[in-house]
Amino acid sequence: MKMPIIQLENVWKIYKMGNVEVNALQGLNLDIKEGEFVAIMGPSGSGKSTAVNMIGCLDVPTKGKITLENHDISKLSESELAQIRGRKIGFIFQQFNLIPTLTALENVMLPMIFQGVGENERMEKATKLLELVGLGDRIYHKPSELSGGEQQRVAIARSLANDPEVVLADEPTGNLDSKTGANVLDFLEKLHRDERKTIVMVTHDQNLAKVAERIEFLKDGKIVKSLNNNRRSDAK
Amino acid sequence: MNIYEIKYALQNFRKRKLRSGLTILSILIGITAIFALLSFGIGIRKYVDALADEAGRNKLFIQGKGIGAPGTDENFFLTKKDVDFVSKIKGVDEIVGMYFKVGEIGYNEQKKFYFVSGMNTDKIDFIEETFTIEVIKGRQLKKEDVDKAVLGYNYQFDDKIFKKAVRLGDKIEINGNHYEVIGFYEEVGNPQDDTNVYITDKSFETLYPDSKDKFGFVMISAQKGVEPSELAERIEEKLRKSKDQEEGKEDFFVQTFEDALATFTTIINVINGMLVLIALVSLVVAFVNIMNTMYTAILERTKEIGVMKAIGAKNSDILFVFVAEAGLIGLIGGILGVLLGYIVSSIGGSIAASSGFALLKPAYPLALIIGCLVFSVLVGATAGFLPARRASKLKPVDALRYE
Numbered sequence: 208m209k210m211p212i213i214q215l216e217n218v219w220k221i222y223k224m225g226n227v228e229v230n231a232l233q234g235l236n237l238d239i240k241e242g243e244f245v246a247i248m249g250p251s252g253s254g255k256s257t258a259v260n261m262i263g264c265l266d267v268p269t270k271g272k273i274t275l276e277n278h279d280i281s282k283l284s285e286s287e288l289a290q291i292r293g294r295k296i297g298f299i300f301q302q303f304n305l306i307p308t309l310t311a312l313e314n315v316m317l318p319m320i321f322q323g324v325g326e327n328e329r330m331e332k333a334t335k336l337l338e339l340v341g342l343g344d345r346i347y348h349k350p351s352e353l354s355g356g357e358q359q360r361v362a363i364a365r366s367l368a369n370d371p372e373v374v375l376a377d378e379p380t381g382n383l384d385s386k387t388g389a390n391v392l393d394f395l396e397k398l399h400r401d402e403r404k405t406i407v408m409v410t411h412d413q414n415l416a417k418v419a420e421r422i423e424f425l426k427d428g429k430i431v432k433s434l435n436n437n438r439r440s441d442a443k
Numbered sequence: 444m445n446i447y448e449i450k451y452a453l454q455n456f457r458k459r460k461l462r463s464g465l466t467i468l469s470i471l472i473g474i475t476a477i478f479a480l481l482s483f484g485i486g487i488r489k490y491v492d493a494l495a496d497e498a499g500r501n502k503l504f505i506q507g508k509g510i511g512a513p514g515t516d517e518n519f520f521l522t523k524k525d526v527d528f529v530s531k532i533k534g535v536d537e538i539v540g541m542y543f544k545v546g547e548i549g550y551n552e553q554k555k556f557y558f559v560s561g562m563n564t565d566k567i568d569f570i571e572e573t574f575t576i577e578v579i580k581g582r583q584l585k586k587e588d589v590d591k592a593v594l595g596y597n598y599q600f601d602d603k604i605f606k607k608a609v610r611l612g613d614k615i616e617i618n619g620n621h622y623e624v625i626g627f628y629e630e631v632g633n634p635q636d637d638t639n640v641y642i643t644d645k646s647f648e649t650l651y652p653d654s655k656d657k658f659g660f661v662m663i664s665a666q667k668g669v670e671p672s673e674l675a676e677r678i679e680e681k682l683r684k685s686k687d688q689e690e691g692k693e694d695f696f697v698q699t700f701e702d703a704l705a706t707f708t709t710i711i712n713v714i715n716g717m718l719v720l721i722a723l724v725s726l727v728v729a730f731v732n733i734m735n736t737m738y739t740a741i742l743e744r745t746k747e748i749g750v751m752k753a754i755g756a757k758n759s760d761i762l763f764v765f766v767a768e769a770g771l772i773g774l775i776g777g778i779l780g781v782l783l784g785y786i787v788s789s790i791g792g793s794i795a796a797s798s799g800f801a802l803l804k805p806a807y808p809l810a811l812i813i814g815c816l817v818f819s820v821l822v823g824a825t826a827g828f829l830p831a832r833r834a835s836k837l838k839p840v841d842a843l844r845y846e
Contacts, residue, residue, distance in 0.1 A: 265753060265839045286757040293755015304750045304843070308459070321755040365754065 211238040211274075212295075212372050212405055213262055218271035220257050220428075231257040232268070233428035239373065244399045244406045246416035249425035255409045258425060259377045262407055264292050276372065293321050297366030301378035303358040305350040311337060311361045312346040318368040336364035340394065356387035363394060367404075374398065376408040380415060392418055459740070466736045467776040470729035470819055474780025476722035478815050479788040482805035484715035486792070490632070490802050491704050491711075497575040501536075502700040503675050505529070505661040505682070508693065519694055520657035528685050529661070532678055534669040539566040540658030542647045548640055549616035550605045557604075557638045559617055561647025564588070573662050573700075574631075581611045581626030584643050591646075592617070593626040597637040597799065604638060617642070618650060632801035671699040729776070730826045737769050737830035748834050749842025758835040765831030766824050773823020777816045784815075 220232040231254045239245055239262070249255050260266040261273055264280050267288075273280045275291060283291065297318075298304075305314045315333035324332075337346050340360040342353075350358050359379060366374050376395060380388030396418050398404045408419060416422045417436065424432040507519025521529075521540060530538045542561030547554055562570055564586040571577060584593055598609040614621045617640060631637050648655045663678070665671045675697040683693050741748070748761055756764075788805040795803035 260840050263753065265843070286759065289752060289755055289757040289760075292753060298753045300750075300843075304746065304753075306747055306750065317751070318754040321751070321757070321760055369755065 211240050212276060213237075213239040213407075214272075214274040215258075215261060216272045216274075218261055218268045218273060220254075220261065220266070221269045231428055232261070234271070235261075235425075235429050237262075237423060237430060239405060239407055241372070242399075242403050242405055243421060244396070244419045245408070246419035246422045247407065247409045247425055248411065248413065248416050248422055250411060253425045254428040255411070255425055256377070257428070259375060259407075259409050262373075263296050263298060263375045264288050289321075293318055294369050295372045297369070297371035297374045299359070299362050299366050299374065299376040299379045301381040303350070303355070303362045303382070305358055305361055305365070307350050310347050310349055311342060311353065311364075314350070314361055315364045315368055318365060322369055333364070333368065336367055337361070339367075340364045354387075355383050356390055359383060359387075359391050360394065363391070363398075367398075367402075371404075373405045373407060376406065378410055379408065380410075380412075388415075462736060462739075463772060463775075466729075466733055466772050467779065469732040470726065470773055470776030470822060471780045471783065473722055473726035473729050474777050474815055474819050475784040475787060476725060477719055477818075478781050478784025478811065479791065479805070480715060480718045480722060481811055481815075482784065482788045482807055483791070483803060484711065484719075485808060485811060486804045486806035487711050487715075487802065488708060489806050490804065491708050494575055495701060495704050498573050498700055499664065500699075500701050501665040501667075501669075501671055502573050503663040503665065503671055503678070503697060504700070504703065505663070505678070505695055505697050507659065508696055520654075520659055521661055521695065522658075523656040525682065525686070526658060526661060529663065529678055529682060532674075532681055534666050534674045534677065536664045536666040536669075537566065537569050538661065538663045539563050539569055541570070541660040541662065542644060542651070542654060542657075543659045544647075544651050544654060546617045546640065546650070547619075548604075549619075550609055550613070551607060553605045554616075555604060557640060558635070559640045559642065559647070559650070561644040562641055563644045569664070570662065573664075574636075576628045576631060576636075578626040579629040581624070583626065584641060586643065586645075588625065588643050589646055589649075590620075590622050591625045591642070592622040593628060593641045594624055595628055595637045595639040595641075596630040597634070598624075599627050615640070620650060622646075630801055632799075632804075634799035637799060671701065675699050675702075726822055730822055733769055733772055733823055733826035734830060736772070737765060737827045738833075740768070741765065741830050741834040744834075745837065745842050745845040748837050749839050749845065752837070752839035753843060761837075762831045762835040765834050766827045769827020769831065770820050770824035773819040773821070773826075774816065776823070777819025780819065781812055781815050 215235050215237040218232050218235040219230065222229045222231055235254070235258060247255060247258060257266070261268060264275060267281050275295060278291065280288060280291070306317065309317065312330070312333050315336055316329040319329040319332065334343070334346060337343055340363055342357060342360055342364070345353065345357065350361070353361065374395070379395065380391050383391060392415060395406055395408065399406050408415070410416055420436055422434045422436055423430050424434070505521060523540070526538060526540045529535060540563070544559050545556055546559035548557050562584055564584055567583055578593060580599070581593065584591065592615060594609060597603045598605070601608045609615065609624055611624055611626070613624050615624060616622070622642065628641070642650070665674045679693070679697045682695065683690065688694065751761060785807065792803060792805045795801070
């Protein structure tokens with residue numbers, strides 16, 4: 208059996224909004240194992256975004272334990288958390304979230320800057336990653352000069368910059384038309400298949416979730432159903 | 444923190460040219476003013492120091508307690524007897540009394556009023572050394588030079604004193620008497636000294652018979668090893684007794700050359716310091732401006748900060764990026780300010796020189812340039828610190844959600 212990379216045990220997240228407490232997560236249990244492609248599904252308000260924040264070490268739980276490669280993340284300082292995020296997790300956002308003032312190449316280089324990678328190595332690797340996502344001829348373009356699909360591919364390249372253990376995609380096709388979305392999805396699948404990357408994708412779209420090996424259904428802040436997608440496994 | 448983050452700051456900075464430009468403008472103005480003012484202050488100090496070195500720090504003066512230029516007070520004079528008395532005081536090396544009087548100078552039908560100075564030709568080298576002037580054209584006055592004159596620097600030029608420049612061998616009039624011009628002194632750098640007319644003491648006594656043996660200004664040098672300030676006190680005390688005057692009510696005072704310069708330097712420093720202080724106020728404005736710009740930038744880039752944190756930026760990275768960006772604004776403002784300050788003070792210096800104030804010559808020591816640059820970077824970085832700290836403390840989740 209493969210080791211879990213990320214483990215969420217009875218995770219609670221409680222937000223205070225004025226005097227009202229909102230329980231975004233209510234005892235979430237989830238294991239992500241190495242090399243898996245997991246989709247987290249749920250309607251809006253089900254706690255998907257909060258779950259992503261937890262898995263991505265962007266936030267710490269109110270209660271419960273999150274283990275990332277044997278580190279209890281609630282025991283880490285903010286700087287250590289940032290370091291772990293930078294090295295182990297690659298983010299893909301719904302809104303792409305590229306830095307608008309930087310070129311595609313510079314955007315992909317940015318995560319490596321924070322890990323202290325030297326300039327030549329950064330340049331070389333970023334160029335390779337952009338070639339991998341099929342944007343080798345557009346590396347000096349700024350986000351505003353790229354289409355939505357191209358921007359998301361730059362974001363995918365960026366997410367891979369530091370060879371992360373896990374790629375975390377939050378509604379990666381939510382801002383794209385269905386054709387471009389399918390294209391991006393194919394790409395994630397290819398990453399999983401060819402590069403053996405662990406991928407966690409959050410979506411509300413059942414059709415998208417089908418590409419995953421395992422689908423976790425989230426409702427009211429906890430997993431209500433877990434489904435092994437055999438068809439997908441067979442296809443592999 | 445590393446060099447690449449500085450590059451990132453630089454890229455951001457370049458890509459927001461207009462706002463960065465306006466913020467730079469605000470610090471540029473302050474640095475320009477400070478650089479220009481200090482370059483004049485330093486220049487004057489250098490001039491004074493050079494003057495003191497050249498004239499020698501062992502010189503003393505006796506002059507009247509009046510108002511106005513030395514030696515011009517008509518009510519005060521030391522007689523030849525006084526000068527002889529002082530020359531015998533222990534510690535006095537050389538001594539010479541100078542005649543000064545306003546005269547009507549005429550050339551080519553034009554007439555102007557300037558100072559005429561009678562020089563003791565026996566002591567002419569001593570006088571020139573003390574005044575730190577040398578003849579640059581023609582020759583010095585000699586004892587037998589009756590009806591001959593040496594002129595100040597400014598007479599050599601068209602439209603400066605007379606319509607036409609005076610040349611060697613020309614005749615000028617002093618109070619209606621003719622004198623042949625045999626030399627010109629070098630530039631002193633202030634309009635009074637550069638317009639003087641010098642004749643021998645004998646010619647002076649003929650020209651102004653009433654003023655014979657009445658010196659408005661006496662120059663002394665202390666003997667080697669004698670402290671000029673002590674000698675000044677000694678002369679003051681003895682001369683007071685000899686003139687039978689009460690302490691504190693003397694009609695004269697003795698001052699060392701260094702003291703005279705120190706007084707002058709102090710006045711200059713105070714004026715300069717006050718101007719620099721005013722310029723500093725403009726830097727306070729620049730400080731607030733940079734801070735405001737950085738707060739705006741951080742608000743605008745909140746989401747960007749969230750993204751950077753998500754992809755691995757530590758708090759210290761974010762802090763560094765924004766402090767570096769603010770510091771960069773300061774540095775560029777500083778560089779441009781120094782350049783503009785250089786231009787402004789050079790122009791100011793040449794305007795002053797052409798108006799006869801050549802002593803107002805700006806100086807640009809390396810320390811001034813580096814000091815201004817370091818200071819402007821510090822102003823920028825300090826102004827950027829609080830905004831940068833706020834940015835660094837943003838929670839990644841909140842920052843990412845910010846629209």
